[in-house]
Amino acid sequence: MSSSSTGQAEKRNIIAVIGDEDTTTGLLLAGVGQIAPNQTAEQDDSVAQDRSNTDTKHKNEDIGDNMGKNFFVYREGKTTKQELEEIFQLFTQKRKDISLLLINQFVADKIRHSVDSYTNAFPAILEIPSKDHPYNPEKDSVLKRVKKLFGE
Numbered sequence: 001m002s003s004s005s006t007g008q009a010e011k012r013n014i015i016a017v018i019g020d021e022d023t024t025t026g027l028l029l030a031g032v033g034q035i036a037p038n039q040t041a042e043q044d045d046s047v048a049q050d051r052s053n054t055d056t057k058h059k060n061e062d063i064g065d066n067m068g069k070n071f072f073v074y075r076e077g078k079t080t081k082q083e084l085e086e087i088f089q090l091f092t093q094k095r096k097d098i099s100l101l102l103i104n105q106f107v108a109d110k111i112r113h114s115v116d117s118y119t120n121a122f123p124a125i126l127e128i129p130s131k132d133h134p135y136n137p138e139k140d141s142v143l144k145r146v147k148k149l150f151g152e
Contacts, residue, residue: 011096011097012096012097012098012099012122012123013097013099014034014070014095014097014098014099015027015032015070015098015099015100015101015102016070016071016072016091016095016098016100016101016102016123017032017070017071017072017101017102017103018071018072018074018084018087018088018091018101018102018103018104018107019071019072019073019074019102019103019104019107019128019130020073020074020075020076020104020106020107020130020131020132021073021074021075022130022131023104023128023130023131024071024072024073027071027102028071032070032071032102033069033070033071034069034070035068035069070091070095070098072087072091074104074107081110081111084107084110084111085111085114088103088111088114088115089114091123092118092120092123092125098122098123099122099123099124100123100124100125100126101123101124101125101126102126102128103115103125103126103127103128104127104128104129104130104133105127105128105129105130105133105135105136105139105140106130106133108125108127108139108141109139112139115127115141116141116144118141125141125142126142127139127140127141127142
């Protein structure tokens with residue numbers, strides 16, 4: 001591993017979760033959850049600019065509230081595709097402290113194009129099953145890449 005990869009990996013020490021309520025609750029009980037007030041302070045200016053539009057104020061508050069959190073609860077029928085895209089971008093592009101992103105596979109299916117096009121080493125993305133949605137290896141972006149590498 002190169003020294004720049006090692007340095008980048010050392011700064012990334014948090015596991016993030018995008019999942020349904022049961023999955024997120026289980027992982028929080030296992031100790032994955034973290035709320036970092038300093039993350040919120042660093043991002044306040046960009047969130048304040050996003051909140052200037054009153055029509056999207058509530059949605060931006062939901063995303064803005066996740067600036068210091070490492071988890072996002074997907075709610076069927078209430079969470080929009082745009083919110084999922086924004087939180088995925090927050091966890092994969094803006095947050096520099098996340099090393100692994102756990103995402104329910106059925107949630108990843110809703111933003112499949114973003115998940116499949118993500119190629120950075122950090123954070124690594126791992127699709128996991130949920131209580132109500134079994135794991136399907138045919139949809140897993142990591143397994144798709146492995147099959148492609150081996151020419152299957």
